[in-house]
Amino acid sequence: MITSSAPGKIFLFGEHAVVYGKTAIACAIDLRAHVTVEEAPTVQMKGPGGSVDLNPRKHPYIYSVVEKFKGFTDVTGVNxxxxxxxxxxxxxxxxxxxxxxTIKALDAYYGTNLTLEDIAHMGHQVESEVQGRASPTDTFVSTFGGMVQIPDRKKLGFYDMLIVIGNTGKFSSTRKIVSNVAALKERHPIVIGQIMDTISAISETGIEFIQEGDFHTVGELMNINQGLLDSIGVGSKELSELVYASRKAGALGSKITGAGGGGCMIALCEHKNLSRVAHAIKRAGGDSFICRTSHVGVRIE
Ligand code: MEV
Structure with missing residues (x-):
């Protein structure tokens, strides 16, 4: 039996601007996905009611990973x-x-010796096949961990930051939101182009202050970034309520993370305010999780 795990990620700065080649900073967090594989008669997935054979409609990501492994190794039964x-x-x-x-667990199980580059590349191929369009950021950060400057995929030094995540619980389609922003940019190329440039400048300035450990200024920059995300139409009433509640409770800064429209916001906090901010987000209607940035990428447990 082999267990592996890989982290989720947040955008400290720069989502949407990165779609236009501008700078963003993404970072792994200590919330992780764990995958355990063990010998079985067929290739199957464990579910609440027992194990079922792998199904491309129900398990598109895992199915696609297994198909990729079939291309270069003998795939025997595995749960x-x-x-x-x-x-x-x-x-x-x-x-x-x-x-x-899953790629890491199967790599260890079948002894295929994939490098981290191979794993990140295969992960991006799988996400692109399943989602139609996928950014390589999520799979890169999940593989390598730590703080990453994109689009250059430059790993930055690691800085421990305390973050409260607020989840609106509202689903939003990244593809639709990215295409709404593209339409807005087409209607107002100069205005939106300059906003993207400013977001990029925020990311670049943010790197300096992160490296200096000046989290008050990092928070201030997150708030400016949030204002610009609102200006390109990716905010929502629910996200704003969580953003303002977290600031009122003492967060150093807070903003949407990811595509927006729903989904999550992040609040950068000092230790003394963590639980106050987490409670404020809950009172404002969100789900909240306290987490920290993490340098740990994919690994065998
Ligand atoms: C979505 O998580 C982040 C966006 O910048 C899209 C992307 O980078 O592909 C909105």
């Missing part, structure tokens, strides 16, 4: 069991974490 701390469909990279952890 795949998934447990994840990462809320699904909320912009925290839960499908990437499950995909990457």
């Amino acid at each position: 795949i069991d998934i447990h994840s701390d990462i809320p699904v469909g909320s912009g925290l990279g839960s499908s990437a974490a499950v995909t990457i952890a």
